[in-house]
Amino acid sequence: MTGPVEGPTLAEVVSSYGDIESKPLSRIQAFTAKAMSRNWSTIPHVTHFDSMDMTALEAARRRANADRAPEDRLSPLAYLLKAVAGVLEEIPRFNAALDPAANTLLLRKYVNLGVAIDTPAGLVVGVVRGCDKLSIGELSAQTKALGEKARSKGLSLTEMSGAGFTVSSLGNLGGDGFTPIINAPEVAILGVSRMNEAPRRAEDGGLEWRSLLPVCLSYDHRAVNGADAGRFMQALQAQVDRLATD
Numbered sequence: 001m002t003g004p005v006e007g008p009t010l011a012e013v014v015s016s017y018g019d020i021e022s023k024p025l026s027r028i029q030a031f032t033a034k035a036m037s038r039n040w041s042t043i044p045h046v047t048h049f050d051s052m053d054m055t056a057l058e059a060a061r062r063r064a065n066a067d068r069a070p071e072d073r074l075s076p077l078a079y080l081l082k083a084v085a086g087v088l089e090e091i092p093r094f095n096a097a098l099d100p101a102a103n104t105l106l107l108r109k110y111v112n113l114g115v116a117i118d119t120p121a122g123l124v125v126g127v128v129r130g131c132d133k134l135s136i137g138e139l140s141a142q143t144k145a146l147g148e149k150a151r152s153k154g155l156s157l158t159e160m161s162g163a164g165f166t167v168s169s170l171g172n173l174g175g176d177g178f179t180p181i182i183n184a185p186e187v188a189i190l191g192v193s194r195m196n197e198a199p200r201r202a203e204d205g206g207l208e209w210r211s212l213l214p215v216c217l218s219y220d221h222r223a224v225n226g227a228d229a230g231r232f233m234q235a236l237q238a239q240v241d242r243l244a245t246d
Contacts, residue, residue, distance in 0.1 A: 047219075077143055084239075116168035187224055
């Protein structure tokens, strides 16, 4: 008896049409690919798209940075992390871990935020701990330090563990929105695209230019529903407005 006939490999199929280059995934890319595949296939994702009015907060940030050295300037991400931390205290359901086997939602009493970081070896998530207790300056310094270490030396397992909610920001790379994949056992993740200027109707009936930030909230529909997501976005805008006046 003969054994099963094996077909051509994918590399053989692709190369049959022309020259190719085979480039192995980095260890980080391979790990991320497995984790994202697992999370996407096991979590019922829903993504809520919205935009935040950042006009007042951006003006406040520019004033705060006016007398700061370039390396000490406060980043928009730091303000956003502080706003998210405030929302998680208001709506703890988003700072939870879902245990499907026990039909239990584990509500965290701490606020550790994951921050997606683009590195030459691939995407990693660094964790900023105790965000509810940190100032904007401390958040800005810690996120910058995490990013620099991730891109140069790499982060330890401890520095990538323990988040209850993740923020993934494309910054100035562009885009009007995307569907971020939840990092289990978290139940939600906030995606942030490029801020843009758009005209809005002013109180006097005329037009004024506003700084709008596209945001997209992916959530686990087993733990969070659409009404929860709507309340999250309303609370996030309220936190942004409050930070603009602090």
